[in-house]
Structure formats: C-alpha cells, structure tokens
Amino acid sequence: MTSGISSALAVKELELGEFHWILLHEEESADELMTYTPQRFSEPFSDPAAAWAAGYLVLRAMLRRKWP
Numbered sequence: 001m002t003s004g005i006s007s008a009l010a011v012k013e014l015e016l017g018e019f020h021w022i023l024l025h026e027e028e029s030a031d032e033l034m035t036y037t038p039q040r041f042s043e044p045f046s047d048p049a050a051a052w053a054a055g056y057l058v059l060r061a062m063l064r065r066k067w068p
Helices: 048-066
Strands: 007-015 018-027 035-041
Touching (some): 007 048
Antiparallel strands (some): 007 018
16 A cells, blocks of 8 residues: 555634634544544635635645645
C-alpha cells in the first residue's frame, strides 16, 4: 500500500448564520474504517458557498506545496 496524504474538506454551521470550513486529516486506524481528525478551522463566513470556496482554495494550496 502506498503512503499518501488523505484530507477532506467539510463546511459546518457552528453558530446560526456562521459557516466554517474545516480541513480534516486521515489518521491511521487498526480497523478498516476511515478516521479523520480536524486539522484547521476557518473564521466564520455568512454564506456556506463562500466557506466551501475558501476551504477549497486552502486545500488546493496545501496539496500544491506537498506534491510537485
């Protein structure tokens, strides 16, 4: 099995009308289940689409730094 980076992006409304993007990092697990832990949280956005777009750009930049 190859060792790679596995991340996920989620958007959650933590307070009414405040949407945050959350970067999740996959952790190794003894069983076959996928386990993710929060890696980074954003400042609040008033629109979930804006939170998704901002989170995507952060994830994309992060992957560009790690992969030539």
